[in-house]
Amino acid sequence: MMAFTGAVDALVTANLLSNSEHFSFTFYGENSESVKSDLNIDVAVTGSLKSIIPKQLDVLLVCGGLRTKLEVQPRLQSILQQAARLPCRIGGVWNGSYILAQAGIMHGYECTIHPENYALMSEVFPDVKVSKKPYVIDRERFSSAGATSTLGLMLSLIGQLSGEDLMRSVEGILNVDSVLGESADGSMTMLPSNPTFPESLKTILSLMETHIDEPLSAVQLADVVNLSRRQMERLFMKYMDTSPARYYLELRLTRAHQLLRQSNASVVNVSVACGFASATHFSHSFKDYYGMSPSEARKRRDKF
Secondary structure (H helix, E strand, O other), X not given: OHHHXXXXXXXXXXXXXXXXXXXXXXXXXOXXXXXXXXXXXXXXXXXXXXXXXXXXXXXXXXXXXXXXXXXOOHHHHHHHHHHHOOOOEEEEEOOHHHHHHHOOOOOOXXXXXXXXXXXXXXXXXXXXXXXXXXXXXXXXXXXXXXXXXXXXXXXXXXXXXXXXXXXXXXXXXXXXXXXXXXXXXXXXXXXXXXXXXXXXXXXXXXXHHHOOOOOOOHHHHHHHOOOOHHHHHHHHXXXXXXXXXXXXXXXXXXXXXXXXXXXXXXXXXXXXXXXXXXXXXXXXXXXXXXXXXXXHHHHHHHHO
């Protein structure tokens, strides 16, 4: 159930953070009745499998679960095989990749599956490269092994389909346990949690977070850790895949978005609190990043 809701939540949040609907999605079951989840919760469906028209789909996702039968339904098998002949991305979450393999559409592809089913899938489908990674995207096939990894998978897909900026915005809201680290006193922090980060990078990231309202210059940040500006830029590109300036800006914009959603502070006050010299500059930067103005974001907050 958590894998299913995680996938849906990522898409809904992406739409809410966008100025237009990036993703539309529907749910299907064996018949038109609701589908009972692992938690014995009924999930409403849009229609039965026979109502699916593969050529109308961009992405087809099979959601498995702890008590899901590892047996592909004939109708679903036909749909998967049709979709595999089209420019359609096909994926499975939890043990959904087993169903894809049963349908005969995973030959030569890499995938992952819940650890409980790893040995079985490796034995039954020797032509499929079964990985122990949390999630795998191999060309037009994708899969995840559990609830948390499904969110990671969906974030990657959002990044591929709609851009890295939207992906990071969704990640900042939903992936709180892994995106937010823990400070020395146990409190939550916006710092990315990655044990491979060198101490110099961790220090710079910490300085950025604690200087949102009065941003430090690139020279100031580099001087603290005895690096040149160029060395700091290379450090960020290696570990963050972005420049220090871009990361700092996105950090401040993310904080601004949080304030717009969670407080009644004026747009001007939010811009000052996030280190922008003028409300005009803030509005332009915010719209470039989120695709909507700060005022529009404030109006949409009741949807969260």
